[in-house]
Amino acid sequence: MRVGNIDAPRYAASNLELNLLPPYWHSLPADDAARIERVAATTAYVPGRVLGTDALGRDVLARVLAGGIFSMAIGLSAAMVAVVIGTLWGSLAGFAGGRSDAILMRTVDVLYGLPSILLVVLLAVAVDGIVGRVGSTLSPGASQLVGLAVLLVAIGGTSWLTMSRVIRGQVLSLRAQPFMESCRAVGVPPFRQFRVHILPNLVGSMVVYATLTVPSAILSESFLSFLGIGVREPVPSWGNLASAGLSEVNLVTSRWWLLAAPCALIALTLVALNFIGDSLRARFDPTATRSRW
Numbered sequence: 001m002r003v004g005n006i007d008a009p010r011y012a013a014s015n016l017e018l019n020l021l022p023p024y025w026h027s028l029p030a031d032d033a034a035r036i037e038r039v040a041a042t043t044a045y046v047p048g049r050v051l052g053t054d055a056l057g058r059d060v061l062a063r064v065l066a067g068g069i070f071s072m073a074i075g076l077s078a079a080m081v082a083v084v085i086g087t088l089w090g091s092l093a094g095f096a097g098g099r100s101d102a103i104l105m106r107t108v109d110v111l112y113g114l115p116s117i118l119l120v121v122l123l124a125v126a127v128d129g130i131v132g133r134v135g136s137t138l139s140p141g142a143s144q145l146v147g148l149a150v151l152l153v154a155i156g157g158t159s160w161l162t163m164s165r166v167i168r169g170q171v172l173s174l175r176a177q178p179f180m181e182s183c184r185a186v187g188v189p190p191f192r193q194f195r196v197h198i199l200p201n202l203v204g205s206m207v208v209y210a211t212l213t214v215p216s217a218i219l220s221e222s223f224l225s226f227l228g229i230g231v232r233e234p235v236p237s238w239g240n241l242a243s244a245g246l247s248e249v250n251l252v253t254s255r256w257w258l259l260a261a262p263c264a265l266i267a268l269t270l271v272a273l274n275f276i277g278d279s280l281r282a283r284f285d286p287t288a289t290r291s292r293w
Contacts, residue, residue, distance in 0.1 A: 018057035020248070023257055024049040051261050054244065064261050067236035072269070074152055074231070075218035081156025082217070083210045086163025087202065093164070094171025095194055105168065108161050116158035120220065123154045124229045144235060151230050155220050163209050170205050174198050204284030211277035215270040222266055238262040 017035050051060040093104040127150040174180060174197075183193050218238075224230035225239025233240060245258030 016057050018053050019055050020255060021049055021053040021057075022255070023052045026052070026257070051257055052255070054258065055248075060241075060258060060261060063236045064238070064241060064265060067238050067241050067262065068265060068269070070231055070235060070237045071218055071221055071225075071239070071266075072214075074148065074155070074221045074237075075214045077152050078156040078159060078217035078221070079210050079213040081152065082159035082163055082213050083206055085157070086160035086209075087167050087206055089160065090164035090167030090169075091171055091194065091198070091202070094168040094175070095190070095198070097172075097175075101168075105165075108164055111158075112161055117220065117223070119158055120151075120154040120224065121227075121229060124150055124224065144232065148231065151221065151224065155217050159213055159217060159220075163206075163213070166205055166209055167202060170202055171198060174201055208277060208281045208284055211273065211280050215273045215277075218266070218273075219270060222262075238266050242266075 017038065021036070051064065054060055054063065089104060089108070093101045096104075124147075127146070180193065180197060183197060188197075221230050221237065222239035222242070225232075225237045226243045228240070228243065231237035231240055239262075241262040242259055245255070245260075245262065248255040248258045
């Protein structure tokens with residue numbers, strides 16, 4: 001996309017004449033109406049005003065929807081990382097038993113005592129400092145990808161503790177079943193016992209707790225982006241959009257919709273994902289109590 005006579009990335013192609021326009025359902029001051037008429041007379045593109053525009057004249061609705069893609073992608077990916085680590089750790093602890101089980105689960109107990117969000121912040125800040133030192137050799141896009149990868153690993157690397165405990169309990173329960181005693185009696189190799197007879201019975205628990213981990217990961221990403229540690233401009237996410245909207249809520253001119261839009265979508269997404277997780281739990285766990293509406 002071209003801005004003036006030079007090529008520029010799409011996010012830089014904003015129109016400052018349209019900055020901080022209120023939504024169409026909000027009262028429109030005379031100066032804002034004059035700005036819209038002036039820009040419409042010179043260009044064929046005027047941003048939609050369902051949620052107004054931001055300080056750079058960009059459509060807030062488009063950026064909120066794009067931010068949802070990044071926030072949910074990071075949440076889903078971090079949940080997958082947590083599921084993989086938690087399943088492997090819990091399965092190894094439950095299947096090995098004895099001293100190995102004790103060492104692995106005491107490690108989980110120690111990690112439980114550490115503040116996870118503080119570990120994520122410290123890791124993100126440390127890597128950000130390293131990237132800043134070698135930033136001259138990295139393009140802005142590469143630096144952003146490194147930050148996203150660190151955020152993904154940090155959130156996923158601190159969200160697997162509950163998953164490991166659940167999987168360990170399931171493996172211990174399955175090992176005591178008669179069909180597993182039959183496997184050991186006929187000499188089935190341990191790896192085949194786990195792959196054929198135990199792992200398929202863990203799928204239900206893995207799916208349920210993966211669904212319940214996604215909201216926590218999305219909330220962690222939004223919180224870190226709100227603090228300026230996670231996803232950064234110009235890439236949108238619900239966290240940095242809420243941070244930008246917070247500065248527009250003041251005693252002089254309160255543009256509250258810039259803060260309310262990303263926060264409302266975060267709340268709706270977390271509630272929806274928790275409902276999905278509860279439904280999957282009732283579907284895969286026959287002992288769960290099913291509520292009737």
